[in-house]
Amino acid sequence: xxxxxxxxxxxxxxxxxxxxxxxxxxxxxxxxxxxxxxxxxxxxxxxxxxxxxxxxxxxxxxxxxxxxxxxxxxxxxxxxxxxxxxxxxxxxxxxxxxxxxxxxxxxxxxxxxxxxxxxxxxxxxxxxxxxxxxxxxxxxxxxxxxxxxxxxxxxxxxxxxxxxxxxxxxxxxxxxxxxxxxxxxxxxxxxxxxxxxxxxxxxxxxxxxxxxxxxxxxxxxxxxxxxxxxxxxxxxxxxxxxxxxxxxxxxxxxxxxxxxxxxxxxxxxxxxxxxxxxxxxxxxxxxxxxxxxxxxxxxxxxxxxxxxxxxxxxxxxxxxxxxxxxxxxxxxxx
Numbered sequence: 001x002x003x004x005x006x007x008x009x010x011x012x013x014x015x016x017x018x019x020x021x022x023x024x025x026x027x028x029x030x031x032x033x034x035x036x037x038x039x040x041x042x043x044x045x046x047x048x049x050x051x052x053x054x055x056x057x058x059x060x061x062x063x064x065x066x067x068x069x070x071x072x073x074x075x076x077x078x079x080x081x082x083x084x085x086x087x088x089x090x091x092x093x094x095x096x097x098x099x100x101x102x103x104x105x106x107x108x109x110x111x112x113x114x115x116x117x118x119x120x121x122x123x124x125x126x127x128x129x130x131x132x133x134x135x136x137x138x139x140x141x142x143x144x145x146x147x148x149x150x151x152x153x154x155x156x157x158x159x160x161x162x163x164x165x166x167x168x169x170x171x172x173x174x175x176x177x178x179x180x181x182x183x184x185x186x187x188x189x190x191x192x193x194x195x196x197x198x199x200x201x202x203x204x205x206x207x208x209x210x211x212x213x214x215x216x217x218x219x220x221x222x223x224x225x226x227x228x229x230x231x232x233x234x235x236x237x238x239x240x241x242x243x244x245x246x247x248x249x250x251x252x253x254x255x256x257x258x259x260x261x262x263x264x265x266x267x268x269x270x271x272x273x274x275x276x277x278x279x280x281x282x283x284x285x286x287x288x289x290x291x292x293x294x295x296x297x298x299x300x301x302x303x304x305x306x307x308x309x310x311x312x313x314x315x316x317x318x319x320x321x322x323x324x325x326x327x328x329x330x331x332x333x334x
Contacts, residue, residue: 001251001255001295001297002047002255002302003301004302005258005302005303014269016328019273019331024327027284030310031310031324032330035311038308041307044150044226045148047302047304053216054210054213054233055210061079061208061209062205062229063079063135064209065233067079076208078141078208079208080135081136081149082135084104084112084131084132085201086198095155096153096154101196106128108190111186113126115180116177119180143166144166146204147162152204177200181198182199220248220255220256221258244282249290291314291317292318298314299311
């Protein structure tokens with residue numbers, strides 16, 4: 001079974017503050033007995049695609065999968081997500097706030113997208129199928145590799161901007177777009193209400209519609225985007241239970257636990273501590289107790305945002321000589 005837990009193994013800066021004097025005996029025991037290893041830090045959607053049997057193209061093809069979940073047929077075209085975001089200029093960097101934090105209305109999204117299409121024409125013509133999910137359509141795929149929005153939120157965007165032969169052309173368009181949006185009536189009205197402006201688009205998740213995977217595993221998630229992605233791949237999406245049970249552990253499914261996401265992206269140490277305490281009580285304590293019942297593939301706790309995963313086999317339940325240490329001691333490693 002795979003547990004996808006974004007921000008489970010956070011940045012050293014957040015960990016040093018959040019984990020001070022934080023005791024999580026079950027997770028500390030699991031960390032001591034399991035094997036911690038590196039995985040690609042490509043975000044929740046990438047980890048889900050891999051678990052569901054979706055192949056990577058230039059990017060993980062989130063755009064066509066999300067479009068299908070919107071009940072829009074992607075056809076043979078190549079699609080790219082172009083989600084509305086807010087870029088906040090700091091002293092020495094530019095930090096991204098994602099579309100989930102903007103609370104963009106349908107009327108605002110339509111007005112902004114109409115202005116963008118009028119200004120750029122076919123060169124940059126976003127299609128709005130949801131206020132927070134916009135799409136670009138291409139007949140010929142650009143040479144572009146992008147960073148998922150979930151990975152970019154709360155971080156310096158400079159190293160995360162699109163790469164590839166066509167990246168500079170897209171970056172130039174985005175610079176021009178930011179000037180267009182600066183004084184847009186929608187943004188002036190938002191700022192007057194004390195809301196952040198929609199001042200850019202984040203490009204990510206490009207690809208063509210992939211072949212449906214064969215017999216994808218069930219995905220248990222509260223996260224709407226995770227459920228949509230799973231459903232578009234034909235995976236069952238049963239309700240996420242409140243806590244881990246023996247019955248759930250016995251399935252070969254995927255569990256998405258996103259309780260740490262908001263605090264992890266914002267660098268909110270107190271929020272991260274409180275969310276970790278809830279995960280400890282409802283998921284890690286039962287997992288420690290039930291570990292002997294893990295199947296032949298064991299259990300994987302994956303943090304797809306920071307590129308770490310913990311593998312636990314049933315035999316690890318017996319490794320009592322591996323004494324737990326504090327969370328900070330076990331995770332504060334390069």
